[in-house]
Amino acid sequence: MRFTKKHILSLIAVLLVAYFLSAYRLDYYIQRPGGAEALNPIVEVVDGYESTGEMHLMTISGGQATPMQYLWAMILPHSEILPLDHVRPEGISDDEYMEAQLQMMESSQEASTVVAYEAANEAIRIDYNGVYVVSIVEDMPADGKLQTGDRIVGIDGNDMQEADDLINYVESKEARDTISLEIVRGEETIIEDITLELFGEEEDRVGIGISLVTDRTVEVDPEVVFSSGRIGGPSAGLMFALEMYDQLTEEDLTRGYQIAGTGEVDYNGNVLRIGGVDKKIVAADREGVDIFFAPNEGDAEDSNYQMAIETAENIGADMDVVPVDTFNDALSYLQEIESNS
Numbered sequence: 001m002r003f004t005k006k007h008i009l010s011l012i013a014v015l016l017v018a019y020f021l022s023a024y025r026l027d028y029y030i031q032r033p034g035g036a037e038a039l040n041p042i043v044e045v046v047d048g049y050e051s052t053g054e055m056h057l058m059t060i061s062g063g064q065a066t067p068m069q070y071l072w073a074m075i076l077p078h079s080e081i082l083p084l085d086h087v088r089p090e091g092i093s094d095d096e097y098m099e100a101q102l103q104m105m106e107s108s109q110e111a112s113t114v115v116a117y118e119a120a121n122e123a124i125r126i127d128y129n130g131v132y133v134v135s136i137v138e139d140m141p142a143d144g145k146l147q148t149g150d151r152i153v154g155i156d157g158n159d160m161q162e163a164d165d166l167i168n169y170v171e172s173k174e175a176r177d178t179i180s181l182e183i184v185r186g187e188e189t190i191i192e193d194i195t196l197e198l199f200g201e202e203e204d205r206v207g208i209g210i211s212l213v214t215d216r217t218v219e220v221d222p223e224v225v226f227s228s229g230r231i232g233g234p235s236a237g238l239m240f241a242l243e244m245y246d247q248l249t250e251e252d253l254t255r256g257y258q259i260a261g262t263g264e265v266d267y268n269g270n271v272l273r274i275g276g277v278d279k280k281i282v283a284a285d286r287e288g289v290d291i292f293f294a295p296n297e298g299d300a301e302d303s304n305y306q307m308a309i310e311t312a313e314n315i316g317a318d319m320d321v322v323p324v325d326t327f328n329d330a331l332s333y334l335q336e337i338e339s340n341s
Contacts, residue, residue, distance in 0.1 A: 026065045029087040032079045033279040034059030036260050036287035037231070039243040046222040048247030053254030053340065055243040056289065057236035058262050058280035062087075064094075078282045096148065100135045100211060101232025107213045108234040108264060109226050114218060115269045115327050116244035123221040128161035129153075130184070130215045140209020141194045147185065151215055154182030163212040170196065175206050222248075235274040237265035238293060241327050242334070253331075256340035260284045261293030261322075261330065263304070269327035271295045277304040278311040285317040290340070293330050296323035 036056040064084060065073065073079040088097045117124040130153040136142050152160050156179055160166050173179065178195045196206040224244060228236075239261050246253040262280050263271040273295050284292050292312075297303035305323040312321050324330045 022066055022068050024066060026067065026070055027084045028065040028070060029062060029082045029084050030065045030069055030073045030079060031060050031062040031082065031087075031276055031279060032073070032076070033283040033286070034061040035283055036289060039239060042227050043240060043243045043247070044225045044227070045244055045247035046224070048222070049250055049252075051246055051252045051254040052256040053252075054258055055239055055246065055254065056258065056260040056284070056287070057231070057239045058260055058283055059231060060276040060279050060283075078279055080276075080279070096135050098230075098232060099148065102230070103132070103134045103213050104234040105228055105232045105236070108237040109228070109240055110216060110218050111267050112237045112240035112265050113220060113224060113244060114267050115265055116241040116248065117220050119241075119269075119327065119331065120245050120248040122248055125219045127217040127219075128214065129217060131160050131163050131166050131212050132215050134211045134213055137209035140207070141197050142208040142210045145192045145194055146181075146183065146208075146210060149185075151184040152181055152212075153184055153189075156180050162214045164214075166212065170207055171205075173206060177206075179208075233274075234264040235262050238263040238271050238324070238327065238330060241265055241269075242330060245331065251335075252339075253334050255334065255337055257290040257337075258288055259291045259293075259334070260287075260289040261291075261324075263293065263295040263324070265327055271324050271326055271329070273297055273304055277308045281308050281311040281317060281321070282315060284319060285312070285315055289319050291320050291322060291334075291337075293322050293324050293333075296325045296329075298325060299323075 036058055039055040039057055042057070065081065070081065073081050114124060114126065130151045133146050133148055133150040133152065135148060136146055152166060154160055155166055155169055158169070170179065173196055175196055175198050178193055181192050181194060183190050183192060194208050196208060199205045199207055242253065242259070262274050262277055264274055265271055277294055281292065292308065294308035295304040297305070305321070309321045312319065322330070322333055
């Protein structure tokens with residue numbers, strides 16, 4: 001066949017359309033059910049006890065949409081299309097967003113370690129070293145003055161130990177007030193004066209435009225090792241804590257069941273709301289999970305648990321969906337159920 005100029009132009013047009021549909025990035029983010037990751041390879045307490053069942057953390061698959069992915073998401077069940085700025089704050093790059101997610105995962109592991117070791121009455125020591133800057137919002141007061149990785153150790157002459165110390169102090173101020181931050185950057189300690197501003201249209205909230213994590217040093221005995229790779233976010237906290245407790249104590253907490261769940265856990269053992277619980281229920285059902293823990297949020301009408309139980313009923317899932325407000329709620333439930341072995 002002899003190719004004419006018209007044929008070549010048509011081929012180029014087809015290739016350009018195909019490239020646009022498969023590679024061009026829209027200002028939308030697609031979330032869909034991910035998987036159930038067994039925690040035994042991810043969390044390892046040195047010389048820990050083994051169990052007959054398994055604990056799982058749940059993941060959500062997601063990414064910035066191409067036109068083709070956007071069209072598929074409109075058709076496929078359990079896919080959700082979100083404006084990009086609802087997932088990744090404006091002014092935050094992909095790399096910065098991923099780094100923030102990994103920092104939150106690290107913080108979640110730390111909180112769950114404290115909860116599990118204290119519940120199991122094992123040795124634990126916590127030292128506070130200040131507050132780390134995880135990300136900076138573009139065009140907010142901290143932009144150009146602070147850097148990701150800066151460690152804030154003081155504010156207006158007061159020592160900073162936890163992120164809440166800084167947040168509560170700033171919330172007591174008003175727009176156009178100036179705060180003085182003492183920052184450790186590499187080997188250097190510097191002082192930055194920053195003027196507070198309102199957050200967009202939120203007339204009662206001021207800040208400088210940063211996200212934070214507390215820089216703690218947690219030492220435990222026996223040692224625990226995490227291998228979570230590139231899994232990010234705080235939502236595996238409850239399951240991390242349960243897995244560690246199970247390995248720390250001789251009693252088999254799994255009772256032979258496949259157990260999953262979701263929910264950030266704070267240092268006091270409270271289980272906090274997370275996003276995407278409906279997609280995690282779908283993933284758990286596909287993986288044959290028997291028991292799924294979901295944040296109850298004090299019996300709130302729109303709680304994660306309510307969405308989880310509704311999703312489970314809609315897809316005909318054969319699992320027990322259990323509401324929990326604290327780590328102890330989940331622990332007590334597992335300690336009281338009959339063995340599946």
